[in-house]
Amino acid sequence: MAKIKKQPRPKAETPKGFRDYFGTEVTERTQMLRAIAEVYHRYGFEALESSAVETVEALGKFLPDVDRPNEGVFAWQEADDEDKGDWMALRYDLTAPLARVYAQYRNDLPTPYRRYAMGPVWRNEKPGPGRFRQFYQCDADTVGTASMAADAEICAMLSDTLETVGIPRGDYLVRINNRKVLNGVLEAMGLSDDAAARDNVLRTIDKFDKVGTNGVRELLTKGRLDTSGAFIDGIGLSNDQAEPVLAFLTSRADDAAATLSNLRAAVGASTVGAEGVQELETIATLMDAQGYGADRVVIDPSVVRGLGYYTGPVYEAELTFEIFDEKGRKRQFGSVSGGGRYDDLVKRFTGQSVPATGVSIGVDRLLAALHAKGRMGGDVTGPVVVTVMDRDRMADYQAMVSELRNAGIRAEVYLGNPKNFGNQLKYADKRNSPIAVIEGGDEKANGIIQIKDLILGAKIAESATLEEWKERPSQFEVPRDQLVAKVKEILDGQNA
Template identity: 55%
Template sequence: MAQKKPSRVSPRLPRGFVDRDAADLRAQQQMLDVIRNVYERYGFEPVETPMFEYTDALGKFLPDSDRPNEGVFSLVDDDEQWMSLRYDLTAPLARYVAENYEALPKPYRSYRAGYVFRNEKPGPGRFRQFMQFDADIVGAPNVSADAEMAMMMADTMEALGIPRGQYVIRVNNRKVLDGILDAIGLEGDQPRRLTVLRALDKFDKFGTEGVSLLLGKGRLDESGGKGDFTKGAELAPDVIERVLAIFDADGLKGVGGAFAGQAGVDAGLAELTSIEESCRTAGYDADRVKIDPSVVRGLEYYTGPVFEAELLFDVTNEKGEVVRFGSVGGGGRYDGLVSRFMSQPVPATGFSIGVSRLQTALKNLGRLDTAERPGPVVVTVMDRDRMADYQRMATTLRNALNAPGQPIVPVEVFQGNPKQFGKQLQYADRRNAPVVVIQGADEKAAAKVQVKDLIEGKRIAETIGDNAEWREARAGQELVDETHLVQTVRAILDRHAAARGGQQS
């Protein structure tokens, strides 16, 4: 009986996850370094928490979810305790601060970047794993800390190369929003409260008319021919008119005119007034930090000021529609989150940047270095028995070409099958190698080495039409003393760098 062949595993990427190549990761690191620099200028220092937390420590705070526990990836460990992958970086920070409270300086300023996970249905631009970069101040009760957060976000946008007029940090207050909901008779009616908040959050997208429909019977979305109907909050017409009045004037005036005298609204307006005064005094005008009553953050743990970093330029979405790019980060005050673990109140405020979304925005603006980088210097292998010699040459080049503080020059020995030399040159070409080093038995005996400038060789080859002439020309290749290997390779790399600099200028 013939033996059954083992079945092959099909290589397939899980839905909602992405692979990322070197160029993407380098661009991301470039962006993270800029953000980190801004955070550290404000006195924040790094901390790292694990990707897993005990499920009860994370709490039920997922945004816009009727069943929060359905939105996390969870498992039972060998102690029969439920653990979950973190869905944001704030809940783990709250646990960390509570666990180390006595040892930490208060207020405690920290930042952290890391992947978070949502067990949700993936879609266009919606992933199950994505990176956030957070900054938080724990133990600061005054709204001056919230103002500082807004100002730091404005500085971050500009440090990343996003000019004024193409971004704004929008600020609102959950006390204002909750006070409005109480004032229109929705105390305790959580489903309708959430519907109203979602409607207000759509003001930038749908305007007064669209929000009015969402506050009333509902809105039919006919874009793309779908005809999706969103059920409204079913507020009375006079109540809708009163709510919409908060958008009649810039910033604080609309809210104050419609709801002044409501305790929660008045408290929230006082905090927003203080934030606005701090920002304006420090030179952050309304084109950078703007009080905006339409800002609604989804997480339920926010207790005071909330922020959103919005990009104002237009892009074309996956449907071919021209739309405003929109939010790339947000946050707010969460005075009750750390207190869940302690017997005392612990005020806190923070901000989270959506790294992948911001990176997409910077690519649209041409603010990330996406130019192809030079590949490694490749030391080719002419004789398998001389691998130690080739490794010695590579080590010499690595040590000589990589000065501290300078861009890295990678050097590698070809580790594939050296039988066909042409395959080695093909490999070097695919790796975008600027230089290859060649030393066969004859060169070794004469203490010589061949150094081939692949970029110059390609340029010369374009001017030669005859194969025999090309072989004779040995385009871009020179024979040098082995003792001159480093200076020859360095001269070629310097020439390439100068040419790139001239092209960029």
């Protein structure tokens, strides 16, 4: 008889490019999502939850990862019949699904339609340090108006949101550019009708922050050696063709008026370029009228945005403070948010042009920034733990925990093996519990309970002498009916 081959056990490991989030991390993210939603709601945006899965046709192919499987999306065919089944995909952002939603329900929605959405998105991109294939985004978009006031409002709201979640003025900049200006530059280069060359130039411009002016010039022309010594082929443009790009990238001046003047020179006689400069001037005027100065919002020609659906103004929120990377080197934290105008996305469904603009905040990046600056993190207080001294009196302990919860206090009964009381206190320590409640047989008979201040007890045990221990008791004996009042008193003292 043949021996049955034993099935190997599955590996208990997170898939590559993904990660697990535990209690504190989930709590912090929830709090941030709530804070961001409050700002979006204050600006008049309404919540929307759309499907996490769309057809590949509806999503469109706008990601820059053209060399990745399915061009950067997680996709599969719905039916077994390869000739008939729709291709489905996990959404790679929250904007492409909005275009489908608006096209589908446009007769029922107000115009303009102002919506915000929050949730995970998935990209089949190469993972790396701090770069995951699943991450959270918080979007806000206005669909149905071509007014630059909508773009200015998005930038103002982005600034307010960053300050609300804990990024103070001076530690960030909202940087604004316009794809039309860039199109004007490409027109001046003679590349307006060459889609492949345009895409190559866009990808090169996006590297400006990393390689600088000379690096961009080399990548546009003959190529360059990177920091590892490897040679990166250039696009092959002539020096004369590259010059308008370099003039464009170095157009930023000390004030908006001077930057706009430089941009007008960079686009030359291009009509679309001049239109883009005019839109930027309108946004700058509106930002100034609202009190958003150059310490918060600036015009910056180096902002490109990688997604292919942008048609006008684009913006990015960059954190300007320095952190240390994994090798101990100083670097700026970089971008945590981006967006722009995408007037052709809805048109893909309806055939009619529908102007739209919006922004997306990367929540995980923003949380990482706050941790890096020490503005978030540390231990989160766990629940009050009601210990179990007699398993036959579980009803008594459940009654206690119910009273605490009804008073708005986070609490739980210890549900492990109660035989070893020391293990119950170890469990409370591992949960970072502030208080343990104790009621043994003697306490029950006398109508009292013991309430142990675990936070104070830990501090005393670390540093106090015996005399100080006596002066600062960490365990209290109170009548059973004073449970809630005493627990509140101790919690208030811990939070003082």
